Amino acid sequence: MEKKNQEKRKRYSGSIRDKARTQKNLIEAVGKVLESQGYTGLKSAKNIADVAGVDKRLIWTYFNGVENLVEEYIKKNEFWKEGLSNELLNRLLTKAEDLDNEKMIFLLKSHFEKFRDDTALQKIITWEISEENEMLRKVADRREQLGEQLFSLIDEKFAKSNVDIRGVVALLLGGTYYLNLHAKANGSLFCGVDLNTEEGKNSILNAIEFIVNSSFDKLK
The missing domain is CATH 1.10.357 (Tetracycline Repressor; domain 2)
Known part of the structure; x- marks a missing residue:
């Protein structure tokens, strides 16, 4: 029983780390797209997702859309x-x-x-x-x-x-x-x-x- 609980905690911990890593990659991808393609490149979720190396649906999963992701990028960089x-x-x-x-x-x-x-x-x-x-x-x-x-x-x-x-x-x-x-x-x-x-x-x-x-x- 204890072994199963440990495995669950590991999976949960791993999923949290994966989420944080994906969010970080998406936020950093916004800056890369801005620098290489300008603001028009941010109008395509696929552009950002491709640079981040993730599925574009994750932009909605974690940020509820491109605009919220871009806003988070600006906030993070202050x-x-x-x-x-x-x-x-x-x-x-x-x-x-x-x-x-x-x-x-x-x-x-x-x-x-x-x-x-x-x-x-x-x-x-x-x-x-x-x-x-x-x-x-x-x-x-x-x-x-x-x-x-x-x-x-x-x-x-x-x-x-x-x-x-x-x-x-x-x-x-x-x-x-x-x-x-x-x-x-x-x-x-x-x-x-x-x-x-x-x-x-x-x-x-x-x-x-x-x-x-x-x-x-x-x-x-």
């Missing part, structure tokens, strides 16, 4: 928190005085470099601006909620200045997305800056630092 440790994030979200010009520069530079180097993230942003999609809207809304938490802490700092810090950051982030996508798409220059070179990258990083410092200087 694209919008890259370069930001949990300790720093928690501190920034509770103490407005901790979000000074140096930390703002760090956040924006980290995001710029993450976006520049991450093909999958570039494909996701391209997808966001290419079509209306409920799942991507939820992803964008979650990203906006994190930004709102940070902004709510620094709005008061700039309340008595003539600096619209939200507008400043919006332009810097929008520039981060467009300049990198433009450089990756056709390799051409933008205002004479080649973002595919270290010199071009440093030119933009220096501009981010200058703009943020200039904004905070208005508080003095």
Whole structure:
């Protein structure tokens, strides 16, 4: 009897490990398809399943559909928190005085470099601006909620200045997305800056630092 129970436990344990392994493979396959085929490749469950080496029906078994799988991939990778440790994030979200010009520069530079180097993230942003999609809207809304938490802490700092810090950051982030996508798409220059070179990258990083410092200087 005990031997049978042990065999059952082994089978159960094995099935759990198989499930976890399959889920991991499917999530990783989303990133591989994004990088090789772009977001249009994610519209085919077969594409993802083939890369993962599993039956496409398992996408519905474990994630209830492709959109939920893609959303899980984005959550797992935490694209919008890259370069930001949990300790720093928690501190920034509770103490407005901790979000000074140096930390703002760090956040924006980290995001710029993450976006520049991450093909999958570039494909996701391209997808966001290419079509209306409920799942991507939820992803964008979650990203906006994190930004709102940070902004709510620094709005008061700039309340008595003539600096619209939200507008400043919006332009810097929008520039981060467009300049990198433009450089990756056709390799051409933008205002004479080649973002595919270290010199071009440093030119933009220096501009981010200058703009943020200039904004905070208005508080003095």
